[in-house]
Amino acid sequence: MRILVIDTGSSSVKFSVYDIPAGTECFASEIERATSIEDALALVPAALVKADMQSFDAVGHRVAHGGERFVQATKIDDAVIAGIEACSSLAPLHNPPALAGIAMTRKAWGNLPQVVVFDTAFHHAMPARAITYAVPEAWRQASVRRYGFHGPSHQYIMERVADELGTAATQLRIVSCHLGNGASVCAIDRGQSVDTSMGLTALEGLVMGTRSGDIDPGLFGYLNRTLGLSIADIEAALYRKSGLAGLSGIGNDVRDIEAQAAQGNKDAALALDVFCYRIRKYIGAYAAAMGGLDVLAFTGGIGEHSANVRSRVCTGFEYLGLLFDEEHNAKVKLSGFEAPQLQQVASRVKVLVTQTREQWMIARQTYALLKKE
Numbered sequence: 370m371r372i373l374v375i376d377t378g379s380s381s382v383k384f385s386v387y388d389i390p391a392g393t394e395c396f397a398s399e400i401e402r403a404t405s406i407e408d409a410l411a412l413v414p415a416a417l418v419k420a421d422m423q424s425f426d427a428v429g430h431r432v433a434h435g436g437e438r439f440v441q442a443t444k445i446d447d448a449v450i451a452g453i454e455a456c457s458s459l460a461p462l463h464n465p466p467a468l469a470g471i472a473m474t475r476k477a478w479g480n481l482p483q484v485v486v487f488d489t490a491f492h493h494a495m496p497a498r499a500i501t502y503a504v505p506e507a508w509r510q511a512s513v514r515r516y517g518f519h520g521p522s523h524q525y526i527m528e529r530v531a532d533e534l535g536t537a538a539t540q541l542r543i544v545s546c547h548l549g550n551g552a553s554v555c556a557i558d559r560g561q562s563v564d565t566s567m568g569l570t571a572l573e574g575l576v577m578g579t580r581s582g583d584i585d586p587g588l589f590g591y592l593n594r595t596l597g598l599s600i601a602d603i604e605a606a607l608y609r610k611s612g613l614a615g616l617s618g619i620g621n622d623v624r625d626i627e628a629q630a631a632q633g634n635k636d637a638a639l640a641l642d643v644f645c646y647r648i649r650k651y652i653g654a655y656a657a658a659m660g661g662l663d664v665l666a667f668t669g670g671i672g673e674h675s676a677n678v679r680s681r682v683c684t685g686f687e688y689l690g691l692l693f694d695e696e697h698n699a700k701v702k703l704s705g706f707e708a709p710q711l712q713q714v715a716s717r718v719k720v721l722v723t724q725t726r727e728q729w730m731i732a733r734q735t736y737a738l739l740k741k742e
């Protein structure tokens with residue numbers, strides 16, 4: 370079955386065609402920097418024709434937030450679209466573009482089955498102690514709880530790690546570190562996501578490209594009283610002016626920040642320090658949550674490419690049984706979907722790095738759902 374996968378982000382559309390179950394990627398492209406997301410989406414059908422990729426059997430969409438209602442991949446109909454719209458207030462930057470993508474493909478290929486795969490779904494069975502914020506009941510009634518994101522990536526990492534090690538995921542305690550512009554850590558305890566660093570929204574947790582990650586919620590009142598900032602001002606700055614960019618003052622690209630830090634730029638050095646320290650805190654916390662750690666896995670642009678970040682994150686975990694091999698780490702060059710191991714022979718904890726395959730997971734989940742029908 371040929372599946373078109375559409376991943377509509379806030380500023381770009383990634384689209385690809387897979388042959389499943391063979392697993393072959395037939396085509397992949399991305400449209401960036403269009404005047405609007407609708408304009409970018411309008412270019413997709415012609416790009417597929419130009420690549421001679423107009424023949425496929427189904428469409429799979431990535432949607433960030435499924436709220437409490439969507440806990441697995443779901444076939445699209447009008448009621449499902451209304452349900453995704455209802456979750457938009459939980460993901461105002463991400464769900465509306467995905468809905469625009471769905472509207473485009475329904476218009477262009479309305480006769481084909483269409484499926485949505487939610488970023489939140491992999492985490493849907495996290496225990497109550499991990500998803501519950503200690504806030505008033507009325508807020509919890511209004512869907513305020515932790516959901517988690519990057520589900521297709523963390524699930525892929527779990528499967529790839531299990532495959533590489535030749536050990537069932539149900540026998541492994543994995544901490545998966547997805548370090549891209551958006552970043553999250555996930556505790557995967559014997560095949561099940563039991564905690565993850567993003568929460569109600571994709572703002573909680575790690576320091577990200579431009580997002581703050583964890584902060585003291587008391588800063589809303591404090592900044593309002595002292596600087597007169599509104600909730601909207603503060604929220605916008607936490608999403609767009611914080612994180613690595615806010616700390617370094619030189620943007621969100623770790624390549625630039627590492628280069629500047631190496632030349633003695635103190636802000637760049639602090640940005641990397643805070644970034645790596647936050648990741649290490651989560652790894653320690655998740656080892657505690659799972660009663661130990663068998664595998665630490667890295668993915669996402671930073672996890673895949675920055676030997677420096679991997680080294681800083683992994684150093685000092687000898688007490689957990691993790692002995693890191695700097696030589697293996699320095700040699701990593703991912704050209705395909707290999708998953709090299711970066712631990713010393715005597716290390717009890719395995720450390721793997723691999724390229725994530727979110728769109729491929731969306732194609733597979735779309736196929737699995739349609740095959741059941």
Ligand code: ADP
Pocket residue numbers: 548549550551578621622623624669670671674675
């Ligand atoms: P997104 O979350 O937007 O999909 P990616 O997973 O592609 O992001 O990660 C993008 C980030 O990866 C860049 O902002 C950059 O910081 C980092 N990155 C890419 N290549 C390198 C590299 N060679 N060294 C360090 N960081 C890198």
